[in-house]
Amino acid sequence: MKQRLTEHWEHYRGSLGGVWEVWRSDKLQNHYNVPWESVTLPHTYNGYDVMDPDHTYYQGQGWYRNKLDIHNPYPKGRTLLHFEGAGQRTDVYIYTEKVGSHLGGYDEFTVDISEAIERAQGIDRYAGQVPVAIACDNSRELETIPSDASDFNLYGGVYRYLNLVYVPQISLAQVHVETHVDNVSAQKARSGQVKVRAKLYNPVGITENISLTIVLKGKDGSVVEQAELSSPTWQDEQEIAVFEVPNPHLWSVSDPYLYEISVTLRCEDGEMTSQERFGFRTFEFVKQGPFKLNGERLLLRGTHRHEDHAAVGAAMTENMIREEMQLIKEMGANFIRLGHYQQSRIVLDLCDELGILVWEEIPWCRGGLGGPAYRQQCIDMLTAMISQHYNHPSVILWGLGNENDWECDFDYFDQQEIRTFMKRLHDLSHELDPNRLTAIRRCEFCKDIIDIYSPSIWAGWYRGVYTDYESSCQTAFENVDSFFHMEWGADNLPTRHVEKPYTGFSLMQNADGVTDERDGDYLLTGGEPRVSRDGDWSETYFCEMIDWYLKSQEKMEWLTGAAQWSFKDFATPVRPDSPIPYLNMKGIVERDLTPKEAFYVFQSYWSDKPMVRIYGHTMPVRWGMEGERKLIKVYSNAEQVELFLNGQSLGAKQRDSQDFPCAGLRWETVLTAGEYHLRAEAVCNGEIVSDELRFTYQSEAWGEPNEIKLTTETLTDGRVYVEVRAYDANGVFCPNASEFVRFGLAGDGKLLDNLGTIRGSRQVQLAGGRAGIYVDTCGGLPAGITVTDFVSAGGPASSIAVSKRAAQQRYISVISAACEGMSTVTAIIEVMK
Known part of the structure; x- marks a missing residue:
């Protein structure tokens, strides 16, 4: 019996000095009270501060x-607290009695509180209730993984679900299901075998006979096989059943068929049932060749996922996770690398259900290699990950590390020591799970140790140009037995579009095809020329790069697959200088799951669902010379698309995936200043699909941004959307302005900021000459809204305050002020009563 413990929790961020402080006020009513905050689990105490542009995020204790x-x-049962994940070190108390500890922020763990409950229930003031305290701590310690040099935050808190579990005196600790299939061809198998192994939880060492009923069911719930077993209790793991299954239904990415094993244990204290889903499938990475699933070649089309979301950080609810995984499947992905740590069981369940193959890894990420405790944590987390996710048919690779060639955490760096330890992890992985392979990314001096290797290839971002992609992959492929390209892409600020994206083709033409990322390439200053430093960080460039990569991958017959980094923008402590500070912006969707234009580029190559998308839905203004011929791009998986401009057909185009860009779905037309309406229509698999958008074409030239204007819009939910736009000295809109702006608020209400989104960040670069943020008025009117604009040198250029004239009336306030670097600043704000 299991119950999620989500409600009635209280939280305090900070050190209390000891667990007695948690309960002291319950006994000493007149004593100083710690300011506890009501929260719902899952919860992290870093939900907002990881995106605070002015401070580094809190790392320390939280209660x-x-x-x-x-x-x-x-009658004699055990009561357990089952943590699906808490970071990064956790101590568990019943009242003031410590009942368990765990090191590691990502694997599951269980704490038995049975005896402690009996002692706590005798405390009269709690009237039979059991006081539970949990201390989490994400303070930095060098001798732990992951490294603080990693490109992601180490969240603190109970940020996955916590469960209260009741089991009888003897129970099932785990059930493992091992499958084998024979004579696989054409996605079918003649026979399959299922081996079921179980481990008991028997903490007081009861010796009695137990009985087990093991039932194998199909996806529809029908019983396929059944077995009974009576046995004395045992230690460790023991095989309890073997089933032969003729003509098993294979699990695949297009048909993720799941069987179920149900194991019911009966003892003198009662009975319990454990249910595990699994699938039959085979996979193979052909030596210096492609990937095969169930005997047939499958191009792995992938992305990556971090456990991170706007406003909640790692504490994503099941609904949030489900929405994200569904979007990944709708994009057309059939593979995901879970970077860079064991993730929620909910994610793995959804991968099984949706048909998404998985590379999951431990967080030995950057930094080097520590001492005995450091290495033991790696071993413990690998063991836990394999044991806890063993039954998922979606998992094909166990990742042993990431960028282990990145030195920084210790005053020593021994490549041979890293090689020796990597071999130890590789051997352990195969001992724990002989049926899956090992993998790492970016550690050239270890690539001969593991089964599957991904070098660092960032053609067109950290090194080189994107047209070097195929040749770079070919060279890397020839140097390993099994090549799999993990991590590629580009940072892109949502809603930033350009007419002519920066590609770096001319500047980096003498780079000799070098495309690997090197330490420090992520920095925005110094080093050799690279698009990541010198480019425009636009969605326009990102879409063109993706387009090139995907059309190339279609013709690389030897390629196992590739995975773009990363599906969603995510918080990171190592990127304070990003256009949204502390954000890795390589996502296909924003941090709140709002799709960017790139999402539809992937769909056009990968998805079977009919779709058509005109590029530029978040580009309300296009610009150029009067009468200039402009390119209009459409992404679709239809064979033919027709485009209409202001109701007039511009003709139909045939799709050809190798006709770059847009697979040939592009039109050139003359534009003059004015308003335009675009509509694209297509027929795909007998279904009519269409898309439309409107934009303004600006032909009037502009100079340097000299003036900013502020407007507001009151939304139906009561929020106010505040937007700033940049203009030159003549009042002409500057659609390519990219200066930083900072929003501020005084008085009633609050900015909805620190979200890590384009409209949820108080410091952000202009995108398309605009920036905006939402304001919660909290039932009143703000006393002042400020916008500070920064000149390119980085210093403040202007500040604008809009004062409240009268709280009971609708008003417009206009203020002009002279400032250094800008002759005039005008703010216009409209606030509704």
């Missing part, structure tokens, strides 16, 4: 407390 009603139905 949680609750008073639980415990009613174990088993």
Whole structure:
């Protein structure tokens, strides 16, 4: 019996000095009270501060407390707290008694609180309730993984679900299902075998006979096979059943068929049932060749995922996770690398259900190699990951590390020591799971140790140009037995579009095809020329790069696959200078899952669902010379698309994936200043699909941004959207302005900021000459909204304050001020009563 513990929790961020402080006020009513905050689990105390542009995020202790009603139905049963993940070190208390600890922010763990409950229930003031306290700590320690040099935040808190579990005196600790299939061809198998192994939880060493019923069911719930077993209790893991299954239904990315094993244990104290889903499938990475699933070649089309979301950080709810994984599948992906740590069981369940193959890894990420405790944590986390996710048919690769050639955490760096330890992890992985392979990314001196290797190839971003992509992959492919390209892409600020994207073709033409990322390439200053430093960070460039990569991959018959980095923008402590500070902006969707234009480029190559998308939905203004011929791009998986401009057909185009860009779905037309309406229509698999957008074409030339204007719009939900736009000295809109702006607020209300999105960040670069943010008025009117514009040198150029004239009336306030670097600044704000 399992119950999620989500409600009635209280939280305090900071050190309390000891667990007694959690409960002291319950006994000493007149004593100083710690300011506890009501929260719902899952929860992290870094939900907002990781995106604060002015401070580094908090790393330290955080406390949680609750008073639980415990009613174990088993006479001699055990009561457990099952953590699906908490970061990064966790201590668990019943009242002031420490009952368990765990090191590691990403694997599951269980704490038995049975005896401690009996002692705590005797405390009169809690009236039979059980006081539970949890201390989490994400303070930096060099001798732990992951390294703080990693490109992601180490969240603190109970940021995955916490469960209260009741089991009988003897119970099932884990059930592993191992499958084998024979004579596989044409996605079919003649026979399959299922081996079921179980481990008992018997903490007090009861010796008695137990009985087991093992039932194998199909996806529809029908019973395929069944077995009974009576046995004395045992230690460790033991095989409890073997089933032969004729003509098993194979699991695949297009038909993710899942069987279920149900194991019911009966002992003198009662009975319990454990249910595990699994699938039959085979896979192979052909030596210096492609990938095969169930005997047939499959191009792995992938992305990456971090456990990170606007406003909640790592504490994503099941609904949030489900929405994200569904979007990944709708994009057309059939593979995902879970970077760079074991992720929620919900993610793995969804990969099984949706048909998404998985590379999952431990967080030995950058920094080097520490001492005995450091290495033991790596071993423990690898063991836990394999044991806890063993039954998922979606998992094909166990990742042993990432960028382990990145030196920084210790005053020593021994490549041979890293090689020796990598071999130890490789051997352990195969000992724990002989049926899956090992993998790492970017550690050239270890590539001969593991089964599958991905070098660092960032053609067109950290090194080289994107047209070097195929040749770079070919060279890397020839130097390893099994090549799999992990991580490629480009940072892109949502809603930033350009007419002519920076490609770096001319500047980097003498780079001799070098495309690997090197330490420090992510920095925005110094080093050799590179698009990541010198480019425009636009969605326009990102889409063109993706377009080139995807059309190339279609013709690389030897390619196992590739995975773009990363599906969603995510918070990171190592990128304070990003256009949205502390954000890795390589996402296909924003941090709140709002799709960018790139999402539809992927769909046009990967998805079977009919679609058509005109590029530029978040580009309300296009610009150029009067009468200039401009390119209009459409992405679609239809064979033919027709485009209409202001109701007039510009003709139909045939799709050809090798006709770059847009697979040939592009039109040139003359534009003059004015308003335009575009509509694209296509027929795909008998279904009519269409898309439309409107834009303004600006032909009037502009100079340097000299003036900013502020407007507001009151939304139906009560929020106010505040937008700033840049203009030159003559009042002409500057659609390519990219200076930083900072929003501020005084008085009633609050900025909805620190979200890491284009409209949820108080410091952000202009995109398309605009920037905006939402304001929660909290039932009143703000006393002042400020916008500060920064000149390119980085210093403040202007500040604008809009004062409240009268709280009870609708008003417009206009203020002009002279400032250094700008002759006039005008702010216009309209606030609704």
